[in-house]
Amino acid sequence: MILRSPKSLVLPVVAALGLLPATAAVAATAGTATTTATTATAISWAACTGLPVPTTGLECGKLTVPLDHDRPNPGTVDVAVIRAKATGTRTGSLVMNFGGGGDGVVILAATHQKYAALREHYDLVSFDPRGSGDTSPMACGSDATIDRLFAVNPGVRNPADRKAFLRETAAFARECEKGSGKLLPHAGMGDTARDMDRLRAALGENKLNYYGLSLGSVLGGVYATLHPQRAGRIVLDAGLNPRQSVVEVEKQLVRTSQLSYEDFLAWCVEKGCDLGKDTKEANSAVEGLIEQLKRKPLKVGDRRLGASSAITTLVGAGNGVEYWKELETRLAQAIKGEGKPLLDLADGMLGRQDNTYDPFGIFGSVPYNSGVYCRDRERPAVRDLPRIEAELTRISPIFGQLSPTTAFLIPVCAQWPVPVDPEGRTVKHTGPAPIVVISSEKDTAAPTQEAAKLARQLTNGVLVTYGGNLHGAYPAGGPCIAGVVEGYLLNGKVPAKGTSCPAA
Known part of the structure; x- marks a missing residue:
């Protein structure tokens, strides 16, 4: 999952991590290479319209794929796609996936300028993975449901709180089933990988050249496993281990949130903190x-500031100093009994306005990520949630609590209405093409040890490390990382084993 907003679509990572077009069905079982030819269907490209960012010079289109790639009769899905055409001598298409939350169309529209070196020779192409953006988005999490989730106390250790929280979480899962029941059994990475092969064919490419970030690294690995002979030059940045369970994924994200919060406290104390004279007091x-708000939420007009909303503002600590200034002031006001400033900050994080929630708010990626992770990954049982939360709160007393914006996949997946399919976490690439995996050594949301596991699962994966903390080292990681990525994608130069780049 990624913190997102219409003004700045990719902000610091707080959960993961936050993924076309045809007539012939492509069938494969988990871990089995797909060799069936994919029939290309043309994309009708036109100027992009209706996006919340400038789109001058970009093209958008739709591509129809089977809902079920094994059985074409149940229906189809129209996949939204976008293209930024090559500015120089074109050598082909580069498909890009930016990770948790999906929404590849909007993200490429907002960020394509960052990839000018690649665009000189590639058409940059992205898409909204099924269940996200404008590709059959998950119809769950109505505004009223989200309001109720934030109105109940977080956590499941207290019996009364557990009953209320699980009731509202179950209501969220039921909405997903009611609104997207046909899609839920076909929302995993395996399904999206098959969609991506349809996209490759529609673009007229014999092989898929691909850049995948974060959860997009898993998609790249699954694609290469299902279609080993059609894997071209592939770079997987902020590599994730596809075999991690839902609980293991959330543990990483709890640690990430806790570290950002500790940075906030240290900054606050250093400059003179309204919350306390040292970090322990603050x-x-x-x-x-937070505990006070559990017992007695602060009244704000006809609403209330509760513990879950307060925790949401703390999740935003990864946004840096300018956000910290607002956070400190508004926390201090809430401690004094004035709840509106902190509730307004939570609403801003969530994109809540006029009783509705913007799909680019912090909760906006939850439906898509639920569809993918709950379909693909090992997930807990409801009876185990108190024990799991106890483990998480030992990592972080605040962010270890199950809430709508912290470790929410755990209770949701425990109550998800369709069974797990391991195909979307099965990576074992046996094709001839090397695959480059990049890991930032200080990226707690995508630890190097997990990226190394992904590289090993790829059989011929090549791990490159970066000394900084970027979640996605390219292109901001400097000339060394740029040389690795562009050297491989543009010229086919495979980095040497053990390559490491210093922090920029």
Whole structure:
């Protein structure tokens, strides 16, 4: 999952991690290479319209794929696609996936300028994976349902809180089933990988050249496993281990949120903190506020500031100093009994306005990520949730609590209405093409040890490390990383084993 907003579509990562067009069905079982030819269907390209970012010079289109690639009769899905055509001598198409949340169309529209070196020779192409953006988005999480989720206390250790929280979480899952029941059994990475092969064929490419970030690294690995002979030059940035369970994924994200929060506290104390004279006192003040809000939410007009909304504002600590200034002030006001400023900050994070939630708010990626992770990954049982939460709160007393914006996949997947399919977490590439996996050594959301596991699962994966903390080292990681990525994607130069780039 990625914190997103219409003004800045890719902000610091807080959960993961946050993924076309045809007539011939492509069938494969988990871990089995697909060799059936894919029939290309043309994409009708036209100027992009209706996106919340400038789209001058970009083209958009739709491509129809089977809902079920094994059985074409149940229906189809129209996949939204976008293209930024090559500015120089074109050598082919580069498909890009930006990770959790999907929404590849909007993200490429907002960020294509960053990839000018690649665009000189490639048409940059992205798409909204099924269940996201404008590709049959998951119809769950109505505004009223989200309001109720934030109105109940987070956490499941207290029996009364557990009953209320699981009731509202189950209501969210039921909405997903009611609104997207046909899609849920076909929302995993295996399905999206087959869609991506249809896209490759529609673009007229014999092999898929691909850049995948974060959860997009898993998609690239699954694609290469299902279609080993059609894997071209592939780079997987902020590599993730597809075999991690839902609980293991959320543990990583809890650690990430806790570290960002600790950075906020350290900054606050260093400059003179309204919350306390040292980090211990400031943290006690924040934790005390959350516990107080559980007992008695602060009234704000006809609404209330509850503990889950307060925790949501703390999740935003990864956004840096400018956000910290607002966070400190509004936390201090809430501690004094004035709840509106902090609730307004939570609403801004969630994109809540006029009783509706913007799909690019922090909760906006939850439906898509639920569809993917709950379909693909090992997931917990409801009876185990108190024990799991106890483990998480040992990592972070605040972010280890199950809430709508912290570790929410755990209770949702425990109550998900369709069974797990391991295909979307099965990576074992046996084709001839090397695959480059990049890991930032200080990226707690995508630890190097997990990226190394992905590289090993690829059999011929080549791991490159970056000394910084970027979630996605390219292109911001400097000339060394740029040389690795562009050297391989543009010229086929495979980096040497053990390549490491210093932090920029």
